[in-house]
Amino acid sequence: MKLTKQRFNKPSVFADGFFCLKGLILQQLFNSYRLKKLAEAYSPENFRKRGHDLVDQLADHFENTIQEKNTKVIHWSQPKDEHVFWKDYLENGNQENLFSTIIDHSIHVHNPKYIGHQVTPTLPITALTAMLSASLNNGMAVYEMGVAASAIERIVTDYICKKAGYTIASNGILTSGGTLANLTALLTARKAKATTNVWNQGSVNALGIMVSEEAHYCVDRAARIMGLGDVGIIKIPSTSNFNMDISLLNEEYEKAKSSGIEIFAIIGSAPSTSTGIYDDLEAIAEFSAKKNIWFHVDGAHGGAAIFSKTYKHTVKGIEKADSIVIDGHKMMMMPALTTALLFKDGNTSHATFSQKADYLLEESKEEDWYNIAKRTFECTKTMASIHWYTILKTYGEEIFDEYVTTLYNLGHQFAEMVVANPNFEIAVEPASNIVCFRYINDALSEKETNSLNEKIRQSLLEKGEFYIVQTKLRGIHYLRVTIMNPFTTKIHLQQLLKQILAEVN
C-alpha cells in the first residue's frame, strides 16, 4: 500500500485516473518512450472497446448472413485485384474499418446459400472459445502450459472414443486438421505393424498402404512424406458407386506382396471427399484382421455421423478401426482447425514418436497422458479442446445429432430434386450432405456438357449469390454441393437449380 501511495503521488499521465498497482505498471510503460506502442497495444481499455465493437459487428454479421439480409455469399474478385487492394489498405486504409472490411471481403459460410466446401458455419459460442484460447494462449505442449485444456482434452477424446464404440483401452488426442491427423495415424500404424522399426533405423523394407482411389489427397501426401513413394501407395479402384472395391483387396494385397512390398495399413474413407460416399468399413475391418494390418478410418468429414441416430449406420464397423480421424471444423460446427484422432489401443499412440522400441511393454497407459505433445505432431498448439467441451457443456451431444441429421437429410432431398428435373442428373445416390450433379442436355456432346458445367460454376462464383464447387469424376465435370448450413432449406436448393437453368438459357 505504501509503495502504491508513494508512486501515485508522483505526477504522471495517470494522475487522475488510476488508483491501483495495475495502473502503475501501465504508467511505467507509458513513461518509457520505447514501450509506448506496447502500452497502447496491451491496454485493457482499448481491448474492451474494440472487443465490444467487434462482438457487436459479428452478432450483426451472424444475423445478416443467416437471415440473408446480406444477399451475397462472396464478393468475387481476381486474386491480383485483391492483392492490390490489401497492399493499398496497409498504407492508406482506415484503421477503424479494418475488421468490417475483412468481413466484407470474406466468403460468408453462415449464409444459407453457401453450399460449397466442407467448412462449417461455426457456432457463435466457438467464436468466444477461440477468443478465450487466443487470450490465454496456453501452449499445451506440457501439462503446466495447459492445465485445464489438457485435462479437458482427455475428457473430450475419451468421450468421442466412447461414442465411436471404442472401449476403455482407447484414447485420443486433438491435433491440427485431418491432414495432420491422417499422417500421425499412419506413423502410428507403421510403428505398430511394420516389421522393422523405421523410426529408429530408417527404411529397410519397401513399405506400403492400401487406399481407395477416391480417398482425400492428403493420404497420398502422408504416404509420400513417409517415403513410401509411388510403389508404396496401392490405390484400390472404386466401384460404380465410388466406394472402395472390396472384391479387389486380396488380389491387390498379394500382388504388392509378391513384388516385395510389405503392406502395413489400409485406409477407409468415411466418406470420401469428392462424392461423400462411405467405404464398407466392416469389410475393410475383416480384411485388415485377416492380414494383421492397421485399419485406419479417415472420418474427417463424416465421422461425426457417430452422433446421428439416423445416420449412424453409415459408419458401421468404425469401432473395429485401429484409428479414427474426425474433424471438429467440418461436421461439428467448430472453427478451423481442430481434429480428433482416436486410437483403439491407446498405448499405440504413446509409441508414435517414441524412440524406445519397447515402450509399449514398459509403460502403462496412464503414464504421461497429460504431456500431450509427446503424442502430437505439434509442439505448441491451441486450446482446441475448449471448443468441444463448451459445446457439450452448453448444448449437449444432441446438437451434433441435429446438425448431422438435418444436413444429411437435405443431401438426400436435394438429390431427389435433381433427379426429378430432366435437365439435371446426379453422379451417384448420395450417402451424406455431399451431392455431385450436373446440367445435361441431349443436344450437347460430352465435351460440351463438361465445359458448360464448368462455365455455370464460374458464373455462379462471380455473381456471388450462391457458392457451390465442382469436381471431376472419371472425366466428367460435376457441380458439387456440400450442404453445411442448417439454415439452408429446400427452397434455397430449388432456387439454386433455377439459377443454374437461368445461366444456361
Ligand SMILES: *Cc1c(COP(=O)(O)O)cnc(C)c1O
Ligand atoms: C477434409 C478432409 C481431409 C483433410 O482434412 P483437413 O482438416 O482439411 O486437413 C481429409 N480427409 C477427408 C475425407 C476430408 O474430407
